[in-house]
Amino acid sequence: MLDLSIENVANVAVIRCSGRIVRSSAAYQLRNAVASELDSRAIVLDISEVEEVEGGGLGMLVFLQRWARDHGIQFKLFNPSRQVREKLERAGSISEVEIASVPEVMALANRDDHQYSIAA
Secondary structure (H helix, E strand, O other): OEEEEEEEEOOEEEEEEEEEEOOHHHHHHHHHHHHOOOOOOEEEEEEEEEEEEOHHHHHHHHHHHHHHHHOOOEEEEEOOOHHHHHHHHHOOOOOOOOEEOHHHHHHHHHOOHHHHHOOO
């Protein structure tokens, strides 16, 4: 079972995940949550409470990275457990997803958006 909660901070969606991403229903639930944040400039997927990820979940993480890039959205995984990180490495997916550090996540949340309103 996968539980998700979404919080928006400074146009950054933080999606907290807990449980397992092993069945296709969990992967689709995750996809729908990420896709619902189309107006965000960045999506941080906090997977620190994810206990297990299997084939479909791994594939979905890679798909979501590409989906976000295609929509001009930064997509970062945050704080994967050692077990999840090892699964990503074994599947060869670690190079296809971005894993954010705490300072990177803080920088995303603290970024000053008025830098884009200087024209006029």
